[in-house]
Amino acid sequence: MDTLKDEKKITAFLNKIKTEWPGKIERFEFKTTTVIYVHLKEGISSIDFLGSLSRKVERFVDFTIPIILYHIESDGMNLRSHPINWYSSFSK
Numbered sequence: 001m002d003t004l005k006d007e008k009k010i011t012a013f014l015n016k017i018k019t020e021w022p023g024k025i026e027r028f029e030f031k032t033t034t035v036i037y038v039h040l041k042e043g044i045s046s047i048d049f050l051g052s053l054s055r056k057v058e059r060f061v062d063f064t065i066p067i068i069l070y071h072i073e074s075d076g077m078n079l080r081s082h083p084i085n086w087y088s089s090f091s092k
Contacts (some may be wrong), residue, residue, distance in 0.1 A: 002064070009035060009063035016060045017053070024049060026074065034067045042074040050080045061085055 014036070018025050024044045029037040040049055050071055061084060069082040 006065045008065040010067060013060050013063065016055070018043040020056065021052070032064060036069050036083060038069050038071045040071060040073050044073065046073050046078045046080045050082055054082065057084065
């Protein structure tokens with residue numbers, strides 16, 4: 001039951017990211033429930049996006065399971081990983 005709640009919270013988390021950075025995200029793609037590809041729009045650098053995201057993203061996290069976001073540039077050539085909530089299971 002908690003996993004289902006977390007899955008809904010992760011979807012809300014992704015929607016908050018898309019709202020916070022309008023015009024930068026093309027789409028999200030779930031590879032698994034904890035591995036999510038963030039496809040960036042053309043001309044958006046994955047390293048710049050990761051830098052701006054990492055400074056603000058923690059305030060959006062309200063779920064307990066760890067996830068990994070992979071930021072992918074529109075050409076598919078650059079891929080950067082961003083663990084979120086990675087150490088949350090150790091604090092319980």
